Amino acid sequence: MTSELQDLFAFLSFPSVSTDSKHKADLLGCAAWLVEKLSRIGLDTDLHETPGHPIVIARNAHVPGKKTVLIYGHYDVQPPDPLNLWDSPPFTPVIRDGKIWARGATDNKGQMLAHILGIEKTLREKAELPVNIILMFEGEEEIGSPCLAPFLMANRNDLKCDIIAISDTGMVAPNTGTLGYGLRGIACAEIKISGPARDLHSGLFGGAVANPATAAAQLVASLHHPDGTVAIKGFYDEVRPLEKWEHDMWAQVPGVTDQDFLDVTGSPSLFGEPGYTSAERTWARPTVEVNGIGGGYQGEGSKTVLPAEAFVKFSLRLVPDQDPGVILQKLTKHLEAHCPAGVRLEIMPGHSGKPYVSDPHSHFGKAAQRALGRTFPGEPMLIREGGSIPIVQAFREILGVDSLLLGLALADAQIHSPNENFPIANFEAGIRLNQALLEELAH
Amino acid sequence: MTSELQDLFAFLSFPSVSTDSKHKADLLGCAAWLVEKLSRIGLDTDLHETPGHPIVIARNAHVPGKKTVLIYGHYDVQPPDPLNLWDSPPFTPVIRDGKIWARGATDNKGQMLAHILGIEKTLREKAELPVNIILMFEGEEEIGSPCLAPFLMANRNDLKCDIIAISDTGMVAPNTGTLGYGLRGIACAEIKISGPARDLHSGLFGGAVANPATAAAQLVASLHHPDGTVAIKGFYDEVRPLEKWEHDMWAQVPGVTDQDFLDVTGSPSLFGEPGYTSAERTWARPTVEVNGIGGGYQGEGSKTVLPAEAFVKFSLRLVPDQDPGVILQKLTKHLEAHCPAGVRLEIMPGHSGKPYVSDPHSHFGKAAQRALGRTFPGEPMLIREGGSIPIVQAFREILGVDSLLLGLALADAQIHSPNENFPIANFEAGIRLNQALLEELAH
16 A cells, blocks of 8 residues: 555544534544644644634745645544445445545545645655645534634734635546536524424324424425425525526536436436526525434334424525525524424524635636646536535635635545545545646746 | 332333334233233233234133123333433332332333232132133234234134223323223324435535435425315315214313313414314324424534435324225325425335224113222213224224223323323222222123
């Protein structure tokens, strides 16, 4: 095994699940590993405590006049459950079919480590980097980066840079250079519906009081029209229409045809807002998704209870120019207006982030396209992304710079799902891409 | 502690949860305890193996010419979860405030043991019983008694009797004789809604495929009109209207006013079919209840997945003359017709039982009323029940006899819920009631 893969395996072995407080020590261990690795390759590295998980900052000796590039990544990962669906344990990486299999392999440890190893290689080959570099790695991306924006504000001078590069997005097809210039935003909320003081016998009391599970379902059902469009009043008011050139380019992007979406998801059929392709639905149109619903008996067999309460976890994906705060207000208003009789409704807003879009034909955008052209065959594809990296919006607002999204994640990487994986080829290309990128950005 | 309470504590200590296969040995242990107890008081007792949990049969020496009374009960219990809501462990009975607290205290171990101890007392006092007795105790009532009907068929001659007595229903108020003459039926079903082959990233794929949790909610929502009536086509076709004398009598039954229902359930308000009281809604009108719903992320915090599947567990409570098979067909047809696009629907019918109604003014009905009159002050109340004892319908169909429902369960007994309890007074009254009942039925 190469020393690069050894590093990746060590990095992937930390169960750095940021949403679960019992993994706090694993996050700390993972951050400490990063500090050691970055120090060893010659970067000036600091661990910054936060109210949550720490932020790791590393930099070379900055030279006036050189461009300053900030590379962002995150060392936290999504929870691995359901564990029984993994073919191999999520935090014991293995190589199978030319891919590394582990939670975080693609999202984001594999992609961020490629940047570190690219820098290590350039330093070994040329003793210096063509740019001033700032590496910034956080441990709270999967829970909405609550501590990063305050950190950016507090350290805005130290983090001054010309451009930001992030590899935490999709590559449209294997070996295809992909520049992302837009991301959906997100607004999360959880609701609790409560009725009787405790679970009731459904025979003795069924019919006399409202059923919170039924009421929760009725509330969820109220959020969409039958054609799949969102029924919240004013939900689409601020949505920026898709531009003609985007529609034309996206029609030529490999790997994102409707058939590709069908193959990758394994769904019985596609379903979404009428009048758009799957790529357009996921990159440029907003949605309301149920991430989890629960109430009443969850075990084997039947238990004839009328449950005391039920919950629903929502995430809304937003597009320019929707504002998460405004959308959460509209959602709240909708839920309150549609709450059935006989139950109590509690709405708990969760993390949120604004949508993002930038110009892929800017000075730095063109440099990124050249680096992609040197690393992969053919012209790079210009895409948006369905996922959310709220921090990209924060970078723009607080540091005043745009972000280049140089995605290495394939559609079948199964990020956030069991059997997450990352091709060794993408890992190695990521290392080369970093080297080319820093050269091109230096011009 | 009296020897009667010692017996009850021993009986309640078995975690005889019939729906959960890991408790199989506990069911066997509980049945063996019963066999030993019944044998010790002088009854001829047999343990009958079934494909499920065993049936215990005990009888005295039958004398030709005497009436034969079959007393039915069940030694299995509902699951105790959620465990954290119990004030004391469910299978470690304790006495507090004059009540016995444990899973099964009321449903049904306390009530059935009262019959056994009444017989023991009569045998001790008079050396013989006024009737031929058959005691039949099963271990599968809470999962729909799958083995009891075949057992009745196979042993129909040995089980020949004139009347059946069961204490597994409600007493309308403390110290109030209550004769139940009707029960709701039940039809259970579980549905599974599946979509993508695995949980998906809600950002990358949300908007392009249907969300199974949303689809499950939409299906649940389709089952009711906003006023609480059931929206399944033809659901009310076979419902027998409430009789005038029932409406008048029930209006005088203590403990079942709308305010009582509100107090006992702790719901923020009552909610149900317009035009009926709570007692009428639960005793004489059918319902569709969600017993459990689940899908996607169930843990702490958020996980932005688009879940691969979701489930809903339903129980429908039925009234004369609805047939569970016909109703399940109507439910199936409704669900198939209303299933949203883009998901697969699987419908798994569960256990079912017909509704029951008999004449409380029959020969044996009047004997039961006299026994209740000797045990409790005032005239007995004549009621129906919202719960289901499917086996009562099987007794009528297979053995050709009616059942007297002599309920000792108070509305706040919290059966099927945490902190199930049974007043010591009800336990002791149950013992006296058995003695009076056998005397009255002998006439």
